[in-house]
Each structure stands twice: as C-alpha cells, then as structure tokens.
Amino acid sequence: MTSQPKPGYRPCVGILLFNKNGQVWIGKRLQKTGKPALDFAWQMPQGGIDPGEEPYNAAVRELYEETNIRSISLLAETDDWKSYDIPEDVRKKSWKGQFKGQTQKWFAFRFDGDENEINIETPAEGAHKPEFEDWRWEDLAKVPALIVPFKRALYQELVTEFSRLSKP
Incomplete structure (x- = not known):
C-alpha cells in the first residue's frame, strides 16, 4: 500500500455512491457531437485533485460538480492509491501527454437524499x-x-474492496 499518489500519474479521486438498496451510481459519459458512440461509456464519478486540496474534499466537490449531489455520508475510503495506465493514443490527447495515467483515492458514500437532487x-x-x-x-x-x-482491473479491485457495502 502507498500513502502518496504515484509519481507520473494524475492525482484524482473516485466515488462509489451507494443507494439504500446497495447499488452504485454510474453515469454514461457525454459523447461529443459528431463523434462515434463510445463502447463502455459508463463509469463512477471521478476527477482531479486541485493543488493543496485534500482528497476527501476533492471527492465531495467532484461528486457535486458531476451530479449535483450533496446529500451524502461517508462509508469508507481506500487505504491506498489505485492507479491505471491510459493507452498511448488516449494519453497523447489527455493532459498534453503529461501523465502515464491516473492514481486515485476512492471514497464510498451513502446517498441520503431524494433522486430529484440528481441533475x-x-x-x-x-x-x-x-x-x-x-x-x-x-x-x-x-x-x-x-x-x-x-480501467477494468481497478474497478474489479473496487468490487472486492467495497462489496461489503453493497448490502441494502
């Protein structure tokens, strides 16, 4: 386990948001106009950590910026940072090739609000x-x-680590 983000990787957070039935929130990435539809466009919320920002605060901010959700309570977080490499063709387009991939601290939250909050x-x-x-x-x-x-190997790690929280 590592307590610091992996050098050469973009420091990020990821969010598992559980509902009262033990399911997680996933979003289908918005396709750019005129671009072909992406296979495997679903993912859980995630995003970069701003300079000087604590990972927990980044997770709360990113969840709000992507979903409008604020009614949450913390259930758990990963002890270590989880990383994945981005394929070379994608890497050249993302962050000007500056990073090999992303290293993420993951947080599990319970959604405590009404679905009308999701926007x-x-x-x-x-x-x-x-x-x-x-x-x-x-x-x-x-x-x-x-x-x-x-990203599949990382997501499989998340299933192993957080499946205990997927009980209603």
Whole structure:
C-alpha cells in the first residue's frame, strides 16, 4: 500500500455512491457531437485533485460538480492509491501527454437524499459543464463489464474492496 499518489500519474479521486438498496451510481459519459458512440461509456464519478486540496474534499466537490449531489455520508475510503495506465493514443490527447495515467483515492458514500437532487444536465446548480448524458443505479459486481477495458482491473479491485457495502 502507498500513502502518496504515484509519481507520473494524475492525482484524482473516485466515488462509489451507494443507494439504500446497495447499488452504485454510474453515469454514461457525454459523447461529443459528431463523434462515434463510445463502447463502455459508463463509469463512477471521478476527477482531479486541485493543488493543496485534500482528497476527501476533492471527492465531495467532484461528486457535486458531476451530479449535483450533496446529500451524502461517508462509508469508507481506500487505504491506498489505485492507479491505471491510459493507452498511448488516449494519453497523447489527455493532459498534453503529461501523465502515464491516473492514481486515485476512492471514497464510498451513502446517498441520503431524494433522486430529484440528481441533475446531470446542469450539475453544480449550472456552474459546471455536464459530463454525463445518462445515469442509473447498478449492482457493483456488474460495473467492471461496463467500463473501458483499461480501467477494468481497478474497478474489479473496487468490487472486492467495497462489496461489503453493497448490502441494502
């Protein structure tokens, strides 16, 4: 286990948001106009950590910026940072090739609000650009099959680590 982000990787957070039935929130990445539809476009919320920002605060901020959700309670977090490499063709387009991939601290939250709070069309009360075109609750064990292949091993680790929380 490592207590610091992996050098050469973009420091990020990831969020597992559980509902009262033990399912997790997943969003379908917004497709750019004129681009072909992506296979495996589903993922859990995630995002970068701002300079000087604590990972927990980044997780709360990213969840709000992507989903408008604020009604949450912390259930757990990973002890270590989990990393994945981004394929070379994607790496050249992302962050100007500066990072090999992402290293993430993951947080599990319980969603305590009403689903009317979820707003992916105008997240953060309209202060943030939409990142998702659709969303749903899904069984945690099924999520790795919906993710881009280069993230699957990390998501399988999350299933192993957090499956205890997927009980209603």
